[in-house]
Amino acid sequence: MALFPVISNFQHDFVLLLVPVDTENTMDEVAATAAHHSVGTRVAPQPDKVIRVRRQGAAEFFPRNARLAETDIRPMETLEFIFCDA
């Protein structure tokens, strides 16, 4: 359990955001925290989709149940949050 700040670059939003998450969070939980700041705020919801996480510029997404501490994501690294088919 440790506070872990990341940068959210959320698909269809206009700005990078500071998002505090926790090392124990899974990627789905990280995505939910990022979504709280963008979806329904400046990004229209897409209820039939899931939000996947990848490193900025990467082709591959992190596994949805991977915990932050298990990845090589650095604090304050920019992550992309992308609407994907479930």
Next chain:
Amino acid sequence: MVEIHPGIRENPNATKGNAMALLDRSEWYDIARATNWTPKFVTDAELFPDVMTGAHGVPAEKWEVYDEPYKTSFPEYVSIQREKDAGAYSVKAALQRSRIFEDADPGWRSILKSHYGAIALGEYAAMSAEARMTRFGRAPGMRNMATFGMMDENRHAQLQLFFPHEYCPKDRQFDWAHKAYHSNEWAGIAARHTFDDLFMARSATEIAVMLTFAFETGFTNMQFLGLAADAAETGDYTFSSLISSIQTDESRHAQIGGPALQVMIANGKKAEAQKLVDIAIARAWRIFGVLTGPAMDYNTPLEHRKQSFKEFMQEWIVGQFERALIDLGLDLPWYWEKMINEFDYQHHAYQMGLWFWRPTLWWNPAAGVTPDCRDWLEEKYPGWNDTFGKAWDVIIDNLVKGRPERTAPETLPIVCNMSQLPICAIPGNGWNVKDYPLDYEGRLYHFNSEIDRWVFEQEPTRYRDHMSLVDRFLAGQIQPPDLMGALAYMGLAPGEMGDDAHGYAWVDAYRQMRRAAE
């Protein structure tokens, strides 16, 4: 662009019938301002250290060809400045009892507040910069011109502190004309960071190039000519005459840089000169993008807009300034096409940031997105509705449906480690937002674009230790670590923090549209 005062060629004394005949200025000026001498007690290098002159080793005699295009004597300067000040103050006095301030659109008052807070104390920074050229300019003509420039900038600071002062009892946000630079408000940090870099922490030659040539010839037209036109349209003749008066000084002392660049280029220092120009334009563009862009395209009431910000940039930067660069023998900055491409979107993104984080401002931003405004935006910026409009749709939906809390900031935007402005770009269906990170000496920096990152890379030791607002937040300097803590850190007292300029009255048009559709 340069306004030559009709009386400038005459000695003011010579017009008086009983005055003794005086030489015409052109007959004595060159000798009188030739103030170079051979020092006997110290060496020339001690008197004019390269670190302060920025001469890049170009010796004193090579600077003697420096020929300022605009010449004036001290009596001429004083008499003309007296007339200018009398003009601006008398317009203010004449309109003192008019109701322009009360009757103007609230968006217009917001432009005044943002302008005074961002500019008034920046004039002091420019005054210090001119003072450095007055002492360490390598050419006598440059020192002479800068002496007048220094007095100009002092005049600008006083005018732009005095004019808003009378509004303070009516509206506390006007106090930020003086307060902004002394605070940790984010736009204040951004302005300070830029002006410290371009005006304060530079040598005389660097100032000539970065402040007078790049910033003033290139960009102050944006704020001063652009807003003067909008002010006249709005009926605010006090502001219009004030900033037109300032601009006549700017167009004179902005000419300090051109001949300095000619000397550098003629002595094999083109690459050094080009780099200074490129850095200064990159930084100036960000400041005007956040200040003038939203002012012209969102805060100025629709019916009073003369040109879009993009049209203005194309006329002044692409049309006029580009030619000034080429005429001097410089190249266009390597990022020129990238920057022109940003004219389509960067200031729309800044506007969304300003409005969304409105409690963190010392002015009340106008949303500027009524259905009519959106038609105008779509016409001037085709595709606006499909990009920025998509994000505004969600905001408007929350306001229409009575969820204003969903339009309030809950976290910080990431700010660029160069511009100190939010890293932002196109939302919606044109989504192109991207971080431009840099790992330097173990610290991870974030930039808004390749251009901002390039500026950092030109001299990392100059910039590396600065902490952005986000860096300070993460270091625990902002307590409690929430919005209220951030507002307190920024010095925004209740009654000062920004809110929607029109009190959300513009949302009614959307409520009616929905009702009609149901």
